[in-house]
Amino acid sequence: MPQTLEAQHRVPNALAGCRLDQAAAELFVDHSRERLKGWIKAGALTVDGHPAKPKEKLAGGEWLRLEAELEDEARFEPEAIPLSVAFEDDAVLVVDKPAGLVVHPAAGNPDGTLLNGLLYHCPTLASVPRAGIVHRLDKDTTGLMVVAKTLAAQTALVEQLQARSVSREYDAVVTGVMTAGGTVDAPIGRHPRDRKRQAVHAAGKPAVTHYRVVERFRGHTHVRCRLETGRTHQIRVHLAHQRFPLVGDPVYGGRLKLPAGADEGVKTLLREFPRQALHARKLAFDHPVSGQRMTLRAHLPDDLLLLIDALRDDAETMT
Structure with missing residues (x-):
């Protein structure tokens, strides 16, 4: 059964003149402003027993009452x-997700997901929306994801993501030899013709990716990316937009390019690499209870290590 929330607060005089959504965020501190705004619009958060609009100004002294149902996982x-x-x-x-694991059940993946595994590992996550998941990785991207085990922790982590205070770094191997790092500041939204893809276009949402060169090879580059925003497929789209698509990316990788002069072993490895070469290597956030800055790192998975080692060995034969 869904979890029912019931709570009420009287608006203090200090919040007189504030909008309803702003006052609610100050009083119902276990919930994000976006979640509270949705409840206001749905009539689940009322003012003196009556529905109101998020922008309605308060005089002070009103009773705000919340009666809502949380999504039950x-x-x-x-x-x-x-x-x-x-x-x-x-x-x-914090989990280190392997390649091939879908994060959340959806059409075509009704089970066998990270969410299903989280519910087994920690049954109390059934009472937290999305089983505590606050951000996602693509099915074939490996690396670190943080999961909230309580509603209050989830609210705090979502707010950190919105404030861009969560630091996320990725390792990637791209096709092409970069001369230097840089920043891609280009909006991302759904592709205008292919609804399964994302694309850079003016109607998209702001998206910023910083990248730097770690190591250059004969025809590829190991790069390290840092996200300012978290749009769907952001690194994959931004680097492809720069004409440096990720090795193995089935959606944005384009035509396979094999470096001239590379040995057959390297060419075979590149042809058969089974996924986009992307790994969430580092995650930093403020602990939602202690406030302590947490920094975690995940080693490169074996398939990326094998790829980088092979590209490095091949590059050394050029000298």
Whole structure:
């Protein structure tokens, strides 16, 4: 059954003149402003028993009452999916996601997802929206994800993401030899013709990716990316937009390019690399309870290590 929330607060005189959504965010501190705004619009958060609009100004002294139902994740089955846990306490869980694992059930992937594994690992996550998931990685992207184990922790982490105070760094291997790092500041939105893809276009949402060169090879580059924003497929879209698509990317990679002069072993490895060469290597955030800055790192997975080692060995034969 869905979890029912009931709470009320009287608007203090100090908040007189504030908008309803602003006052609600100050009083119902366990919930994000966006979630509260949705409840206001749905009539689940009322003023003196009456529905109101988020922008309505308050005089002070009103009673704000919340009666809402949280999304119940118990409808998804817990599954004994092995999880690589990088950190865990009573408030947060950080996992190192493998390639091939879908984060959330959807059409075509009704089970066998990270969410199913989280519900098995920590059954109390059934009472937290999206089982505590606050950000996602693509199915074939590996690396670190933070999961909130309580509603209050989830609200705090979502607010950090919105404030861009969560630091996320990725390792990637791209086709082409970069001369230097840089920044891509280009809006991303759904592709105007192919609804399954994202694209850089003026009607998209702001998106900023910083990247720097780690190592150059014969026809490829190992780069390190840092996100300011978290748009769907952001690194994949931005680097392809710069004409440096990720190795193995089936959506944005374009035509396979093999470096002239490379040995057959390297060419075969590039032809057969089974996924986009992208790994979430570093994650930093403020702990939602202690406030301590948490920094976690995940080693490169074996397939990326093998690829980088092979490209490095091949590059050394050029000298």
